[in-house]
Amino acid sequence: MTSSEAAKTVSNPHQAGPPLWLLAELTYRCPLQCPYCSNPLDFASTEQELTTDEWVSVLRQGRAMGAAQLGFSGGEPLVRQDLPDLIAEARHLGYYSNLITSGLGLSEAKVNAFRDAGLDHIQVSFQASDPELNNAVAGSRKAFDQKLAMARAVKEAGYPMVLNFVIHRHNIHQMNDIMALCERLGADYVELATCQYYGWAFKNREGLMPSRAQLEKAEAEVQAYRQQLAVSGSAMKLIFVTPDYYEERPKACMNGWGSLFLTVAPDGTALPCHSAKLLPIDFPSVREMELKTIWYDSPGFNHYRGDSWMPEPCRSCDEKGKDFGGCRCQAYLLTGNAVNADPVCSKSSHHDRILAARRAADHATAGIDELTYRNADNSRLFFRG
Amino acid sequence: MARVPRLRPGFRFQWEPVQDCYVLLYPEGMVKLNGSAGAILNEVDGQRSVADIVATLEQQFPDAGALEGDVNDFLRDACQQHWIEMS
C-alpha cells in the first residue's frame, strides 16, 4: 500500500453503511469431507493463506470500520496454529468472536485456553457423515464421542452452548431425536440448518434436498418442540433454517449485497458473502488494497449495491426493497447470469428450475454413499474442469 | 427479596462508536439498543438490585421523573428475550 492510498478517503458512491460482521475464513484445510460443504469446488487450488500479521491487519481494519461480530471459520479454523493469537487480538480490539468448528482437533485444554484468550463463543457443528449421526441419536455414542465431549467442555468452560446440525434428506426424519439430544446436552441455541445449495451442496443437491413432505413434517416437529420448551420455561432456542427452494419469494440474501457482511477468504480475497467466489467477478484482495477501499469503493463490492443493475422482473417490482432480488449466487448457478431474479421467486422466468428440483426431491433415490465428497482429489477434478 | 439482574452468559454489552449506540452482542447476533435500554443495561452488573438501579437512574436523569415502571418493563422484556437473568 502506498502512503497516498492510505491517506485517501473513500468516495462510497452508494452510501453504504459499515460492515458490522466480519467472517474470517482462516483456511480451507479440513479433516472432514462433508458433501454439503459451502467451500468453493476448486478450493484445492487456493493460493497461499494469509499470514498471522496479515490477519491481524484485517482484524484491525475491520474493527476500525465498525465490525463488531467476528467469525473464525474455514475449512477447519483449528488447523491454524496462530488461532489463539488471533483470538487474543480480536478480544483486545473489542470484537465479539465466534469460532465455528467441527470439534475435530479440539480439546478441553484448547477450549479453556481460547476462553482465557477472550473467545466469546464456540459453535460445534455436527457435520459428520450420516451413519455417525444415526449412531449418535440411536444411542450408540462411539462415533460422536469427540463432538459430544467437546460440546460439554464448551458449556463447562462457561461459553454459551451453540450446536449446529446440517439437515438434509437423509437425516431430516431424526429431527425429534436431534432436538432431544440438544436439550439433554443443555444447549442454549440449536441451529437446524437445512443445506443451502452452493459449493459442494449444489453439486450434490439431488442427493441432499428434502421433499416437501419431509420438510413439512420437520417444521411441525420443530414447532411442537418449541411449544414444549416454552411451557417448561427452557431458554433453549431452536433456529430452523429451511431451504428457500420451497419458497415463492427469495431470501433477502446477506441483508443486501455489501450492506453488513464482509468475508475474507483464506487467500485474502474479500467477498460480500462466503459463496460469492463462484461469481465471475474480480474481487479484490486484502493483500493489494485497504479494507476500507475494498468495502466502499471497489467495483466488486459496488457491483450489486443499489438497484440500478436489476433487469425485469425485479426492476419494476414493488418488493425489490424487501428482498433485493434474492441471492446473486443462486441466480448465477441456476440461470447462468447473476443479475437475474433469484429463480426461487415465482415471478422469475427461470422459476421452473426450482419446480424441477422440487419434483426431483419427491423422487430421489440416491443413497448417501453416492454423494460427491469434499476432498482435495475431487476438488482438483473440478479445477481442471 | 431483592432481585438482581445480570447478563446471560455469552452476552456482552458495549458501546459502539461507529454505530453511535450501545449494543448487545451474543452468539452470531447483535441488537442495537435505544438510549433508555442502553442506560438501563449500563447499570446491570450482576451485583446491584433492581431498586438500586432505579435509584441510580433517577439520580442520573432527574428530569425523567419516577423510573421504576419503565425499568421494570424493560427488564421483564429483557428476561423474556433471555438477554438477562434475575437472581
Ligand code: SF4
Ligand atoms: S462443511 Fe465439512 S468439509 Fe466443509 S469445512 Fe466444514 S467440516 Fe470441513
Ligand code: SF4
Ligand atoms: S421479482 Fe425480484 S424483487 Fe420482485 S419479489 Fe421477485 S426477486 Fe424480489
